[in-house]
Amino acid sequence: MTTFKIPEEKKIRVIINTDAKNEVDDQYAIVQALLTECFDLRGFIAAHFGEEKSEHSMLDSYDELMKLIALMAIKKAVRVEKGAPKAMESEDEAVASEGAKLIVEEALNNDERPLYIAFLGPLTDMASALLIAPEIQEKDIKVIWIGGRDWPQGGWEYNLSNDVNAANVVFKSKVELWQVPRNVYRMMPVSFAELSERVRPYGPIGKYLVDSVIDFNNVAIKRPAEYRILGDSPAIGLIMYEDCGKWSEKTAPSFDEEMKYVHGDQGRKIRVYETIDPRFIMEDFYAKISRFHKSDLL
Numbered sequence: 001m002t003t004f005k006i007p008e009e010k011k012i013r014v015i016i017n018t019d020a021k022n023e024v025d026d027q028y029a030i031v032q033a034l035l036t037e038c039f040d041l042r043g044f045i046a047a048h049f050g051e052e053k054s055e056h057s058m059l060d061s062y063d064e065l066m067k068l069i070a071l072m073a074i075k076k077a078v079r080v081e082k083g084a085p086k087a088m089e090s091e092d093e094a095v096a097s098e099g100a101k102l103i104v105e106e107a108l109n110n111d112e113r114p115l116y117i118a119f120l121g122p123l124t125d126m127a128s129a130l131l132i133a134p135e136i137q138e139k140d141i142k143v144i145w146i147g148g149r150d151w152p153q154g155g156w157e158y159n160l161s162n163d164v165n166a167a168n169v170v171f172k173s174k175v176e177l178w179q180v181p182r183n184v185y186r187m188m189p190v191s192f193a194e195l196s197e198r199v200r201p202y203g204p205i206g207k208y209l210v211d212s213v214i215d216f217n218n219v220a221i222k223r224p225a226e227y228r229i230l231g232d233s234p235a236i237g238l239i240m241y242e243d244c245g246k247w248s249e250k251t252a253p254s255f256d257e258e259m260k261y262v263h264g265d266q267g268r269k270i271r272v273y274e275t276i277d278p279r280f281i282m283e284d285f286y287a288k289i290s291r292f293h294k295s296d297l298l
Helices: 026-034 057-072 098-108 124-132 134-139 163-172 190-200 203-220 233-240 278-297
Strands: 012-018 039-046 080-082 115-118 141-146 176-180 188-189 227-229 249-250 269-273
Touching: 012 098, 012 233, 026 039, 026 057, 026 203, 026 233, 026 278, 039 057, 039 098, 057 080, 057 203, 080 098, 080 190, 098 115, 098 124, 098 134, 115 124, 115 233, 124 134, 124 163, 141 233, 176 233, 188 190, 190 203, 190 227, 203 227, 203 278, 233 278
Parallel strands: 012 039, 012 115, 039 080, 115 141, 141 176, 176 269
Antiparallel strands: 188 227, 249 269
């Protein structure tokens, strides 16, 4: 059903690191990434999401990634690696994994294109890769992180809470970093009615995506909620179009024990997004899942 092609040399090298089984919004970002023609997907990495919900959360994420790929019946090979099974114990101790190895491998290969790495959960695998191979800091890598509390105070935020040490390693490094903090990723609400009309009719994957959201909300959310915030999808939109939101350059902070920002003047700058364009991201997703389903029917 694709009626356009992106030249191979213009495709964007992308790795997606995802705590896919943590909730039900990573799944939308994963599917959108798989359907994005301009992405040269170098692989997915299954991320842990702490031990509160599961003692083997990384493996849960891995299984969820494999389930999504199976539901879509993707014909081409999709590389999926296992990331760190737990958070870093200190800022000096990497957690070795096949996921961290993939990051180092892609960062050091001879491809001249930038490498975009989206983190939809904790930064454990990026921090570990930096500790294992510090030379990758000199490469053209762009890390997009969905995480951290609102600027400038900071505070508890779920993705950050699952590995504060890793966040400090990445924020103190030289690698280019684009942060999408909590107040921005929460600009992605969608209603059940919208999802039921625009996603659920499109095959097994559409049904799974929508039913998972409704089932999760009905069990896990105490308040009445006929909507879901698809907070991980901005990472995909920003790789496609980096000005899909207003951003400003700020001096990189570190994080204290309460996960508040510790501001200094070390000269290291990062990009912090202040808004996001949900229309661009969601309309792109709706069009792609519709076209994908129609292509299966031809």
